[in-house]
């Protein structure tokens with residue numbers, strides 16, 4: 575395929591963990607801006623199918639689903655290949671999938687380490703490596719969903735925070751490795767959606783009281799930042815934007 579061919583048609587975006595929550599909001603936002611969307615999921619098949627159906631109802635043939643467990647590192651090149659085959663190109667890889675739970679020190683297990691580092695750091699690296707040749711052809715984007723807690727630790731979450739700190743460095747390191755053809759950026763959300771497993775109300779109140787804008791954000795706030803990096807930031811690479819209502823200045 576020539577670069578002219580690669581740049582014809584709609585841009586194609588692979589979003590990991592996109593069946594619901596923040597990933598689904600990014601899918602809606604980029605789709606509305608004209609992108610074709612590859613919705614990756616692991617367990618949320620029904621939500622992924624519903625999201626694809628709603629996007630395809632708006633523009634037929636504009637969304638597809640891809641299932642895989644990102645902890646199966648050897649299968650990640652195949653996931654990228656399936657993504658590229660679907661729309662014949664890849665313009666952005668959005669590393670959104672993540673596992674998140676407390677790991678109180680003294681009771682941390684190797685399985686927790688492998689899971690938290692696997693989803694939050696290892697998979698983004700090996701997906702980026704597999705996607706890079708395709709993103710080079712389209713002068714594309716890698717966007718990593720980091721966390722403000724990559725800089726300032728969240729109590730009882732040492733392993734998650736360390737993994738996101740690694741992802742933060744990976745974002746900057748890959749920006750150097752992959753220029754001039756590919757931009758690599760990150761978004762560090764503050765409180766936008768409480769964990770699916772729930773969070774203690776008093777902890778939620780404490781977090782909001784230390785957030786300058788005194789409220790939680792929304793998945794759409796993150797999606798708008800993703801659209802900025804995707805569409806309006808051709809001279810921005812190696813940057814991580816906190817979208818956190820001022821949480822990171824209100825410790």
Ligand SMILES: NC(=O)c1ccc[n+]([C@@H]2O[C@H](COP(=O)([O-])OP(=O)(O)OC[C@H]3O[C@@H](n4cnc5c(N)ncnc54)[C@H](OP(=O)(O)O)[C@@H]3O)[C@@H](O)[C@H]2O)c1
Nearest residue numbers: 591595596615616617618643644670671672719763766767
């Ligand atoms: N929510 C917030 O307020 C917040 C704050 C700071 C940072 N962030 C970051 O923003 C991103 C999105 O947040 P979120 O809360 O929407 O994420 P989430 O709901 O916790 O996770 C997104 C998806 O990741 C997928 N996933 C987890 N383990 C996987 C695995 N081994 N293989 C494949 N997929 C896997 C799951 O897909 P399935 O359901 O299909 O299994 C899940 O639906 C994450 O990177 C998160 O760390 C979020």
